[in-house]
Amino acid sequence: xxxxxxxxxxxxxxxxxxxxxxxxxxxxxxxxxxxxxxxxxxxxxxxxxxxxxxxxxxxxxxxxxxxxxxxxxxxxxxxxxxxxxxxxxxxxxxxxxxxxxxxxxxxxxxxxxxxxxxxxxxxxxxxxxxxxxxxxxxxxxxxxxxxxxxxxxxxxxxxxxxxxxxxxxxxxxxxxxxxxxxxxxxxxxxxxxxxxxxxxxxxxxxxxxxxxxxxxxxxxxxxxxxxxxxxxxxxxxxxxxxxxxxxxxxxxxxxxxxxxxxxxxxxxxxxxxxxxxxxxxxxxxx
Amino acid sequence: xxxxxxxxxxxxxxxxxxxxxxxxxxxxxxxxxxxxxxxxxxxxxxxxxxxxxxxxxxxxxxxxxxxxxxxxxxxxxxxxxxxxxxxxxxxxxxxxxxxxxxxxxxxxxxxxxxxxxxxxxxxxxxxxxxxxxxxxxxxxxxxxxxxxxxxxxxxxxxxxxxxxxxxxxxxxxxxxxxxxxxxxxxxxxxxxxxxxxxxxxxxxxxxxxxx
Numbered sequence: 001x002x003x004x005x006x007x008x009x010x011x012x013x014x015x016x017x018x019x020x021x022x023x024x025x026x027x028x029x030x031x032x033x034x035x036x037x038x039x040x041x042x043x044x045x046x047x048x049x050x051x052x053x054x055x056x057x058x059x060x061x062x063x064x065x066x067x068x069x070x071x072x073x074x075x076x077x078x079x080x081x082x083x084x085x086x087x088x089x090x091x092x093x094x095x096x097x098x099x100x101x102x103x104x105x106x107x108x109x110x111x112x113x114x115x116x117x118x119x120x121x122x123x124x125x126x127x128x129x130x131x132x133x134x135x136x137x138x139x140x141x142x143x144x145x146x147x148x149x150x151x152x153x154x155x156x157x158x159x160x161x162x163x164x165x166x167x168x169x170x171x172x173x174x175x176x177x178x179x180x181x182x183x184x185x186x187x188x189x190x191x192x193x194x195x196x197x198x199x200x201x202x203x204x205x206x207x208x209x210x211x212x213x214x215x216x217x218x219x220x221x222x223x224x225x226x227x228x229x230x231x232x233x234x235x236x237x238x239x240x241x242x243x244x245x246x247x248x249x250x251x252x253x254x255x256x257x258x259x260x261x262x263x264x265x266x267x268x269x270x271x272x273x274x275x276x277x278x279x280x281x282x283x284x285x286x
Numbered sequence: 287x288x289x290x291x292x293x294x295x296x297x298x299x300x301x302x303x304x305x306x307x308x309x310x311x312x313x314x315x316x317x318x319x320x321x322x323x324x325x326x327x328x329x330x331x332x333x334x335x336x337x338x339x340x341x342x343x344x345x346x347x348x349x350x351x352x353x354x355x356x357x358x359x360x361x362x363x364x365x366x367x368x369x370x371x372x373x374x375x376x377x378x379x380x381x382x383x384x385x386x387x388x389x390x391x392x393x394x395x396x397x398x399x400x401x402x403x404x405x406x407x408x409x410x411x412x413x414x415x416x417x418x419x420x421x422x423x424x425x426x427x428x429x430x431x432x433x434x435x436x437x438x439x440x441x442x443x444x445x446x447x448x449x450x451x452x453x454x455x456x457x458x459x460x461x462x463x464x465x466x467x468x469x470x471x472x473x474x475x476x477x478x479x480x481x482x483x484x485x486x487x488x489x490x491x492x493x494x495x496x497x
Binding site: 047050051052053054071072073074075076078080082084085086087088089090091095098099100102103104 | 289292296297345347350
């Protein structure tokens, strides 16, 4: 079966920042979390997929089609939610639906109406009167109403309260179950992904750190804690992002087996790290 | 592409509606004075054309527009189609209103306004047909903010030529010399070429733009 999304050696240069050699694959029917600190290149990857910016290197295929050359055909099958959804402020929610509907051959008006009800969105309310969370709900309702095969969400939960974040994630998992769609979910709130993501892609400073299944990441990485007496230069170099405190050190390794062998018999605690631990310690000591 | 034109009209409907009474005022004033009417009509046409584009730029809705299943070339073509549609509708509206008002004036012993003649109409077509393509090409090249500044500078440089064209006597002389049909055909073909050239450039510019 054709992968929903394939990036091979994709690069994009800006003044002072470069996205370099990004490769990832998103199979059908899964949620992929795209994580990384602010400025890591997550939004650039999303923009490349939507052809909002042009790649300088590599190949980017969506549904087996070239994202730039087959732009319209690709976008007809994508639902997009921007970090800060911006639509015509004077229009009502129902008006926005009517505006967007003709662009999508598979637009489902009853579904749109149902989503407005589910999200407690009054159809006659004008967009400028909506709160940030409600605007995200409108964007999500629009994205879910044309049977998109790929949802691209760029930091949709940023700045939202935990209740709505959880509701959003439940919606996404429900959508995948119903439609068999895939989701690319860019976020720096890693806790959201630990509940829902099947795949995790981690970018940092424009480079790919890893892109694999969540279980491979969670089972393969190690959070290593030990007393200061055991922190020699070798260990400091071997671990990533070693943080030294008054009672000991903490760092991470991308090979839990090697960590267990290396520190076998020593007064060292090896735990399963959270995605936040990995993101944080691979950048610098937290 | 028609869907995009529909989107532009729907999104800008409220703002376009505000313009209609202003158009009426303009026609009325044009009938009374006839001075500066064509130039101000160009500005009105520009406002009509950039309503949707300016709105999208102002509220940051461009990423939303570019997430819709359309190519960038289609976005540009649709905006030019909107321009032709609105300009045509505006000219038709002017003609109808002028016909009504001028008929009343003429039956009461007045004269037809100078601009409501072939030279006046062609002057309007030339002004709108040069002004808007330059404006759109600049906006698609530089974005709305910087594009408006660049377009204003370009049009400022071209203004002396424009003023010369607006002087109806010049064009009336040309029409008298070559005949009405050849003059009108020459104007329409030239303006058509300018619009086509502007659209090709705009597509090229816009396909390179990043958001």
